[in-house]
Each structure stands twice: as structure tokens, then as C-alpha cells.
Amino acid sequence: MTDTQTLIENRPPSVATLFLERVEATPDAEAYRYPVPTEGPGPDGWASLTWGDAASRVFSIAAGLMDLGVRPEERVAIASATRVEWILADLGILCAGAATTTVYPSTNADETTFILADSGSRVLIAEDAQQLAKARDRRPELPDLKHVVVIDPKGLSAGEDDGWVLSLEELERRGAAYLEKHPQVVKETVAALSKDQLATLIYTSGTTGRPKGVRLPHDCWSYMARAIEAISLLDKDDVQYLWLPLAHVFGKVLIAGHISVGHITAVDGRVDKIIENLPVVRPTYMAAVPRIFEKVYNGVAGKARAGGPAKYKIFKWAAEVAREYAKASQENRRRTGSPTVPFALAAQHAIADKLVYAKIREAFGGRLRACVSGSASLAPDIGYFFAGAGIHILEGYGLTESSAASFLNPGEAYRIGTVGKPFPGTEVRIAEDGEVLLRGPGIMQGYHGLPEKTAEVLEPDGWFHTGDIGELSADGYLKITDRKKDLIKTSGGKYVSPAEVEGQFKAVCPFVSNVLVIGADRNFCSALLALDEPTILGWAEENGLGGRPYAAVVASPAARELIDGYVQRVNAELQRWQQIKSFRLLPRDLDVEHGDLTPSLKLKRPVVEREFKDLIDEMYAGSREM
Incomplete structure (x- = not known):
């Protein structure tokens, strides 16, 4: 058995177990960085939590939820933008044996009510008064919702709603008191978790109709965590910049991988702060959706155009050189194993690097080793441009129903225009009509309360119908050509x-x-x-x-x-x-x-x-x- 097989097959039953193992292994290592807004102009400051610090808060949140009456597999919803408290709350929910229901903060009151009711969520962890209002205004329609915990209680009155609302700080205080009486309760609860217990309900954002709740058990996340570690995408010295919405499966899987590998994650979901944060965080790794790379490309092109005809001409020339260089190096690596390029092209690339590419890399913080792109397809010409400029975008593929990542391009051997190779432990086959079918530990249990919808996509033997059309190369790289229905x-x-x-x-x-x-x-x-x-x-x-x-x-x-x-x-x-x-x-x-x-x-x-x-x-x- 290979090291990869051993790592995956001997995975623990839950990410909560992985978290406890990580805390025990490296309690004093830095786990999270998060912004601390400063008054007046200028960039925000940043603070840190060690794994031990994080565990202290996670245990208090878990015990606080138990004190509120939350029991294993009952749902606790989170409606918040990406911030460190989102992660701590999620881990607290899992360590309490409960399951997280994710809600986008941009979701309107009607759909939020539907998700909370359909999931039967007992507690809602809301970011602020705005998110609280969505539940409060529809409280009669939410008989299962017993409490709302508010992360940022600004503007709320103490004891509001007869104790229905409490702050995260109050929850943690209750949890600390509960732990004094029952010091082993969190560890005992985590030890009792089984791999098939529900861990997460993620509602598909739904391009049509009502969203469906995707049931992902603990084993999905434990598998994903170990698979990310097994492919050596990250190492313990990496600094990840995490801004993706954690209500989305793509953001959620990054939390699991982070725990398994043990690197540093800087967390800030404010999209308007990305450009400002990059030179401060100086990440070595970042995940994003294609729209972000498209906006960066358009921004660079627009800035060059604003600099006058000469500057724009240089940019267009450099962009073309970048694409030619990336295509030549990737093709030669595929054919010969060496990413060599013709001498004349290499000389042009060196000049373009000094004039254009170096500035682009510096804007990303100067240390970016790799980006991962997912959620939608990346235009190949955009990918070739960034590859030639030294920003390596590894395109991957997965769905909410497959716990986000089923395929990823492998490091230096990545191929633009493909979504790479399957994660170890994931099987793939192409149906007669070209549809991509997947099977493995990352596949969902089914849609919450919708057995007929589940049967439409999940076969009895475990094969999941993705609805995407694709082609597999002889050496295992997948190319997605379109949505079957699109x-x-x-x-x-x-x-x-x-x-x-x-x-x-x-x-x-x-x-x-x-x-x-x-x-x-x-x-x-x-x-x-x-x-x-x-x-x-x-x-x-x-x-x-x-x-x-x-x-x-x-x-x-x-x-x-x-x-x-x-x-x-x-x-x-x-x-x-x-x-x-x-x-x-x-x-x-x-x-x-x-x-x-x-x-x-x-x-x-x-x-x-x-x-x-x-x-x-x-x-x-x-x-x-x-």
C-alpha cells in the first residue's frame, strides 16, 4: 500500500477528530490570521490565533451549543460573510456533534427562511443585526429555531427577544461554564462521532428553482482533508489567503485541507479588500473563482491602456508572449518532460517579465506559488496569460454533491484547458452520452428530504451523475466541455x-x-x-x-x-x-x-x-x- 493510500484509508471518522489531532500536534503553531480594522485611513491591522487558541474558543462554542440543548446531527445554521468566527463556529458545531447548515449572507429573507425551515435548524449563528432580522421577521414560520447567536452584536439590546437572541461572546461564556462542570464533554462527543453522521447541509445556490440541501457526512470532509494532504498541494509553511464564501463548498473544503496540513490561513471575506490585503498577507497560495482572474486581467489591460498607446502596445505584446511561452512550455513538458522553450521566445519573455509580469506578481504579494480556480471554467487564454506571467492557476473541478474537489491539476504538470486528474480515492468514468460520472468517499448521501431527486442523480452502486459533459485524456486529465443541460x-x-x-x-x-x-x-x-x-x-x-x-x-x-x-x-x-x-x-x-x-x-x-x-x-x- 502506498503512502497516499495509507493516508486516505486510515483517515479518522471526522474533521472534528482531525482538528483535535492537529491541536495536540501543534498547539503553539499559528493557525489563523484575521483583520482588526483600524480607525481612520490606512490598511487594517492583523491578529493571530494559534491552534491552541482556536481550540479554546471552539470548545467553548461547542459546549455552549450543548448547553442550549443542541444534540448530535441537529442542524445549526451559519449566515455570515467569511471571517475567522465563521470557521470557529463551524468547528464548534462539528465538535458538538451537530451539523452545519450554510447560508449565504446575500441570501434574501424568503430563501433564508426556506433553508432554515427545510433544514430544521435549531440555532442560527448570524453575523449581525441584518442577518438576525431575516430570521426575526419570519419567526412564526420557524418553530424549530430556538435561538439566534449574533457574532457582531452592534446595535442589539441586552436580553432582547426574551433570551431568543444572544451574542457569540455570551455563548462562549455559557460554554466555558458548562465545560467547568463537564470538562471532557467535547472530547467525548467527538470520540463518539461516526463517519456516516451528517456534518454539513449545503444548499445548492440553484440557477433555477428552490435550492436543494446536499447532505455531506463527516467522512466526506475527512476524506477531502486527507486527499488534499496526499497530493502535496500545500505544505505546513504555506500561507493561504482565504476570502471565498464559506457557505460555498469550495470555501468549506479549504478549511478541511488547512486542518490536515497545518499551515497558516489568513481569513478575510471582504472582496473589496483583496487588492489591499495581498501585499500585506503575501500569500503563497490562494483559491479563487474565474471571475476574479478575469477582473484582474481586465484591470491590468485597462491600466495599460490608460497609460497611453505606447504602454498599451507593450502590454498587448507582453500578453501574447506570455501565452506563447506558456503554451510552448506546457506542450514540451507533456512531450519530453522538460518545460523548455525556443531561445528567441525565452529572450522575449525575459524582457516582458521585467516590463510587465514582475509588477503583476508583486501585486499578488510577490510570493504566490499557486492559485486554484474552481466553481466555473477558466477561459484558456486567461490561464495561459497568467501562466506566462508566473501566476500558476491550477484549475480544478467538483460539485457541492462531491464535496467540492474531485479533480485538480497536478502542480508543475498542470495543463490549461483541463481540470486535471482525479483525487486519489475518486473514480471517474464517461457515460455513453459524454456525461462525467463520479464515485468515491466525497460523494453526498443525497438531497435532504428529496429521495426522488436523489435517485435521479445517484445510482444504487454509488455512481453520481454530474450533469457535465467531459473528455478524459489517455493519461487521465479531464476536460469539461459543457453542462449537459446547457x-x-x-x-x-x-x-x-x-x-x-x-x-x-x-x-x-x-x-x-x-x-x-x-x-x-x-x-x-x-x-x-x-x-x-x-x-x-x-x-x-x-x-x-x-x-x-x-x-x-x-x-x-x-x-x-x-x-x-x-x-x-x-x-x-x-x-x-x-x-x-x-x-x-x-x-x-x-x-x-x-x-x-x-x-x-x-x-x-x-x-x-x-x-x-x-x-x-x-x-x-x-x-x-x-
Whole structure:
């Protein structure tokens, strides 16, 4: 048996057990860093918790929940942005033997009520008064919800709601008192956990309809933790910058991996602070969704354009060199095992590195060893650009139903355009219709209270139907080509992958924010395009449209002409039936607040199509449907 097999097959029954083992092994090592806002201008300060410090708080939270009457496998919900208290609360819930229900802080009151009621959550840990209000206003609909614990109690009165509401600090005090009477209760509870007990209920963000609660037992997280350790993605000297939403399975799996490896994690979910935090945290590792890398690329391109024609010309040249360099080095590594490139290209790359790439790496903190990208596909040209610039983005693949990570590109041997190889212990096969099927310890138990929906995707022998279409290379690299349900068929009988066309457009056009390709049962493909506001307004300043709002700029003939040029460039690389024959610029960007995107920034296609139906009808007015 290999070391990898031993590590995975001998995994403990729960992440709570792993946490106790980590605390015992390295109690004085730094575990978490978190921001401490300072008054006035300037960057925030940062504080630290050792593993021993974290355990003290986790045990108090666990005992406090027990004191409130929470019992094993009962649900405790968390509705909060990413912060260190989220992690401590989650670990406290698990160490109490209970299960965490995750709720995005951006979720509206109606859907929050649905999740709390459907999960039967007994306690809600709410970030602040805003999150508390969502439950308080619908309290009659939530008979199972016995208490709300508020992390940041600013604006709340003591003893509010007859003890229904208490602060996290109060919960921890109650827990400390409970531990004085029952000093071994947390360790005994963790020791009694079995691998099949429910650990987490994560509600799919749902691009259509009500979300489904995905039941993930303790063994899923224990397996993921050991699998991440086994592939040597991280080591104990790494510093991870964690900003992803922890209500999402991608963020949650990073907590498990962190405990198993024992490195440092800097936690701050404020997306508007990422640029400010990177030079302070100086991470060696960071996970993100493709939208973040697209925004960074657009920002760099926009800054170069604002610097004048000469500077922009240098950037475009450097971007092309980066892509050529990355493609050549990856191809040569695949063929010969060595990432060598032709001498002339290497010389160009060295010059471009001094002029452009070094500044990009410095903006990421200067120490970034690798990034992991997941949740949606990364446009290959974006990946090649960053690879050539020395920012290595390892694309992975997984679903909420598979505990996030089922595939990941392997370190230096990563291949852009693929999602890498399966995690050890995970099986994969491609069905006759091209659908990717998975089986292994990371697969969910099923959908909460929905046996019929579970049976639709989970076979009796454990094979899970992902709903994604993919191809496996001879040496085990997976390429996802599209969502099975998102493939569209034109009225001419041709199949089109919207994600493929959308990805190519994002790679070519530095102004685009979101793209929606349409064409199902139509005689040609069209697109709705939302532009990146700061980038297009910067262009407007340079082109006689300064001072106008976003909607006025995108409605101008000049903006349409600009974007049409990029549409034609993309069309030149597509098959005739894939080409964008018509497009419309949207009067605003797509976002979570309007319901266009899920909290993990996936496009809700039906929502956007309904919202902008008049623009779609306009594009097809007068066209002859077959």
C-alpha cells in the first residue's frame, strides 16, 4: 500500500477528530490570521490565533451549543460573510456533534427562511443585526429555531427577544461554564462521532428553482482533508489567503485541507479588500473563482491602456508572449518532460517579465506559488496569460454533491484547458452520452428530504451523475466541455457549447464582464454582453464620452462599434453555426443583488433571459425560424 493510500484509508471518522489531532500536534503553531480594522485611513491591522487558541474558543462554542440543548446531527445554521468566527463556529458545531447548515449572507429573507425551515435548524449563528432580522421577521414560520447567536452584536439590546437572541461572546461564556462542570464533554462527543453522521447541509445556490440541501457526512470532509494532504498541494509553511464564501463548498473544503496540513490561513471575506490585503498577507497560495482572474486581467489591460498607446502596445505584446511561452512550455513538458522553450521566445519573455509580469506578481504579494480556480471554467487564454506571467492557476473541478474537489491539476504538470486528474480515492468514468460520472468517499448521501431527486442523480452502486459533459485524456486529465443541460441545439440541428464561445470572448475582449450566448431552437446564435464598468468608463474618458454614466456609454454608437470589433475577432475563430450574429450591450452589469448571478458568481441563464427578453426578441425580430 502506498503512502497516499495509507493516508486516505486510515483517515479518522471526522474533521472534528482531525482538528483535535492537529491541536495536540501543534498547539503553539499559528493557525489563523484575521483583520482588526483600524480607525481612520490606512490598511487594517492583523491578529493571530494559534491552534491552541482556536481550540479554546471552539470548545467553548461547542459546549455552549450543548448547553442550549443542541444534540448530535441537529442542524445549526451559519449566515455570515467569511471571517475567522465563521470557521470557529463551524468547528464548534462539528465538535458538538451537530451539523452545519450554510447560508449565504446575500441570501434574501424568503430563501433564508426556506433553508432554515427545510433544514430544521435549531440555532442560527448570524453575523449581525441584518442577518438576525431575516430570521426575526419570519419567526412564526420557524418553530424549530430556538435561538439566534449574533457574532457582531452592534446595535442589539441586552436580553432582547426574551433570551431568543444572544451574542457569540455570551455563548462562549455559557460554554466555558458548562465545560467547568463537564470538562471532557467535547472530547467525548467527538470520540463518539461516526463517519456516516451528517456534518454539513449545503444548499445548492440553484440557477433555477428552490435550492436543494446536499447532505455531506463527516467522512466526506475527512476524506477531502486527507486527499488534499496526499497530493502535496500545500505544505505546513504555506500561507493561504482565504476570502471565498464559506457557505460555498469550495470555501468549506479549504478549511478541511488547512486542518490536515497545518499551515497558516489568513481569513478575510471582504472582496473589496483583496487588492489591499495581498501585499500585506503575501500569500503563497490562494483559491479563487474565474471571475476574479478575469477582473484582474481586465484591470491590468485597462491600466495599460490608460497609460497611453505606447504602454498599451507593450502590454498587448507582453500578453501574447506570455501565452506563447506558456503554451510552448506546457506542450514540451507533456512531450519530453522538460518545460523548455525556443531561445528567441525565452529572450522575449525575459524582457516582458521585467516590463510587465514582475509588477503583476508583486501585486499578488510577490510570493504566490499557486492559485486554484474552481466553481466555473477558466477561459484558456486567461490561464495561459497568467501562466506566462508566473501566476500558476491550477484549475480544478467538483460539485457541492462531491464535496467540492474531485479533480485538480497536478502542480508543475498542470495543463490549461483541463481540470486535471482525479483525487486519489475518486473514480471517474464517461457515460455513453459524454456525461462525467463520479464515485468515491466525497460523494453526498443525497438531497435532504428529496429521495426522488436523489435517485435521479445517484445510482444504487454509488455512481453520481454530474450533469457535465467531459473528455478524459489517455493519461487521465479531464476536460469539461459543457453542462449537459446547457448544450444548445440551433434550429439547423447544430449543437453549440455556450460556455466555449463565452470563454473565448472573455479571453479576447478586456471590456467584458459577463456574456450570455443564446441560440437554442433559433437559426443563429446571439449574445447579451455586460461590460466591466471601471474599464469601459476609463475608455469613455479617452474617447470623448467622459462624465457619462455607464448606461449612456454602452448605449453609444462608439461603444457598440468597439465591442463589435471583438465580436468579429471571436467569430473568425468559430465554426459558422457557433458565430455571434447579433449582440446587445446590457444597460447594467449582472450581479448577485439583481438575482442574475448565484452567490458563487455563476450565471442564472433563465433569470437573465427573462429580465432582458425584450432585447433577445429584438435580435431575432424578422429572422426566419426553421
